[in-house]
Amino acid sequence: MTYRLMLIMFLSFLIACLLQFLPVSDILTIWVPQWVALVIVYWALALDERFKLLLPCFIGLCLDTMNGTILGQHALALLLLSFIVLKNAKQLRRAGRLQQVVKIGFLILGYQFILFLIQGVIGQQLTNWSYFAASLSSAIIWPWVSIVLDDCCRRFVKLKEE
Amino acid sequence: MLFRHATGLGLRVLCLSVLMVGLMVADHHYRYVNNVRNALSVLLIPLQYTLNAPVQAIDWLKVSAATQHELATENIHLKQQLLLMQVSLQQLINMQQENSQLRALLKSSSRINGQFQEAKLLAMNLEPTSAEVVLDKGSREGVALGQVVIDVSGVMGQIIGVTPFTSRLLLITDPRSGVPVQDDRSGFQAIIVGAGANRPLSLIHVAETDDIKVGDLLVTSGLGARYPEGYPVGQITHIDKMSGEPFMNIEVDPSALLEQSRRVLIVSHYLNDDTKKMLYEMTPVPTKPAAIPEAKQ
Numbered sequence: 001m002t003y004r005l006m007l008i009m010f011l012s013f014l015i016a017c018l019l020q021f022l023p024v025s026d027i028l029t030i031w032v033p034q035w036v037a038l039v040i041v042y043w044a045l046a047l048d049e050r051f052k053l054l055l056p057c058f059i060g061l062c063l064d065t066m067n068g069t070i071l072g073q074h075a076l077a078l079l080l081l082s083f084i085v086l087k088n089a090k091q092l093r094r095a096g097r098l099q100q101v102v103k104i105g106f107l108i109l110g111y112q113f114i115l116f117l118i119q120g121v122i123g124q125q126l127t128n129w130s131y132f133a134a135s136l137s138s139a140i141i142w143p144w145v146s147i148v149l150d151d152c153c154r155r156f157v158k159l160k161e162e
Numbered sequence: 163m164l165f166r167h168a169t170g171l172g173l174r175v176l177c178l179s180v181l182m183v184g185l186m187v188a189d190h191h192y193r194y195v196n197n198v199r200n201a202l203s204v205l206l207i208p209l210q211y212t213l214n215a216p217v218q219a220i221d222w223l224k225v226s227a228a229t230q231h232e233l234a235t236e237n238i239h240l241k242q243q244l245l246l247m248q249v250s251l252q253q254l255i256n257m258q259q260e261n262s263q264l265r266a267l268l269k270s271s272s273r274i275n276g277q278f279q280e281a282k283l284l285a286m287n288l289e290p291t292s293a294e295v296v297l298d299k300g301s302r303e304g305v306a307l308g309q310v311v312i313d314v315s316g317v318m319g320q321i322i323g324v325t326p327f328t329s330r331l332l333l334i335t336d337p338r339s340g341v342p343v344q345d346d347r348s349g350f351q352a353i354i355v356g357a358g359a360n361r362p363l364s365l366i367h368v369a370e371t372d373d374i375k376v377g378d379l380l381v382t383s384g385l386g387a388r389y390p391e392g393y394p395v396g397q398i399t400h401i402d403k404m405s406g407e408p409f410m411n412i413e414v415d416p417s418a419l420l421e422q423s424r425r426v427l428i429v430s431h432y433l434n435d436d437t438k439k440m441l442y443e444m445t446p447v448p449t450k451p452a453a454i455p456e457a458k459q
Binding site for chain 2: 076
C-alpha cells in the first residue's frame, strides 16, 4: 500500500465524515446518505484482497464516538458490510451500473438494519421507519461516489496493474 | 487458492465481530472502555470544529451584511429590554431576601443559586436514534458530568460525556432522560420522560384523580438533586384518559427551544461536593460516564 493511496483513503474518509455529519434541515436529515458506508464499500471493492479488515472497525469506532452510540455498533455493522462486499466483489464489479445501484442499495439497507437491531437490543428502539430512507439516497448517490473515487485513483495512484 | 482466501476472510471477520460484540457489551454494562472513547473523541475534535465552520461563516456573514441602521435599531431595542429586565430584577432581589428569611424561619435549607457558564452548540447531524448534542466547552473549562444545561426559556438536559474541549448533552427529549417536575399551579409532582427527538415529552404515572390540567406549566421540582429547583421544563398540551389503564397519557411541549437554541447556559456548583459525590455513587448517569473529575482530586 503506497503512501499516496493511504493519503487518498484518509482524505476520502475525512470528506465522507464531514458530509455525513454536516448539519442539514430537519426535512433533509433522514435523506442524508450513508457516506462513510459507501466509501468503505468502494475501498473494499477496489482493494479486494489488500483491504484490511481493521479499517472498517476503526472507522466504525470513530462513528460511534461521534454519534454517542455504544462503542462497536457502527464498527460491527461496517465490518459485516465489508465482509459481504469482499465475498461478492467479483459479481459486484461485473454488474452493470443500474444493477450495481440496486445491489448497493440493498447492502446499505442491510447495514442500517444491523444498526437498527443493535439499537433494539440495547433498548432504544426506533419508532420511525423513515430512518431507512437513507439507503435509497445512498444507492442513488453511489455511481457518483464510485466515479469520483475511481478518477482520483486513476490520477494519483496505479491501483490496478495494467 | 480462492477457497483458502475465502475461509481466512471468514475467520478474521468472525474474530473481529466477536471482539466488537465484546466491546459493545463492555461499553453497555461496564465502564471499562471509557478511555478508548475519550481518546477517540479527542482525536475527532478537529472534525467537529470543521463541521461547525460553515455555520459560523453564515453567522459572520449575517453580522457583516447587516446595515448600520439595522444594528442601531437593534441596539435601542436591546437597551429597552435591558432596562425592563433591571427593573424586574430589583423586585426579584427583594423577593429573594424575603424568601431566604422565611426559609430561615421555617428552618429549611436555603436554595443555592447556580453559577452559569455560557456554551455554544456545535452543529452536527447525528443519527436520529438518540437526542444528543455536542457543546463547545469541555473539562478544561470546568464542565463536569451531570451538570444541567438550560437556555433562555427552559431546561434543555444534562451533560453525559466530557472531553477536554467538548461535552455531550443529553436532551430531555431522549428516551433515557427523566426530569422530576412539579405542576406550577397545583404543586403536584411527577416525572417527565422523553420519547425521542422531535416528539413531545410525556408525563408518566399520573392517575385520573390527580390535579393536572391542559396548559399547566411544569417546573423542575429539585427532587433527585440533579436538576436545580424552579426552572420551566414544559407545558401540558394534551391529556388522554385511557379506559382500563391506571395512568393517563399526558403530552408535554418542552419550554426550551431544543431545535433552535445555539447559545446555552451550563449550571454549575449548585450542589456542594459531598452531596455530589454521594449522588454519583447512588445514581449512575444514564450512559456510562467517565471517572468523575471531582472524585479523583
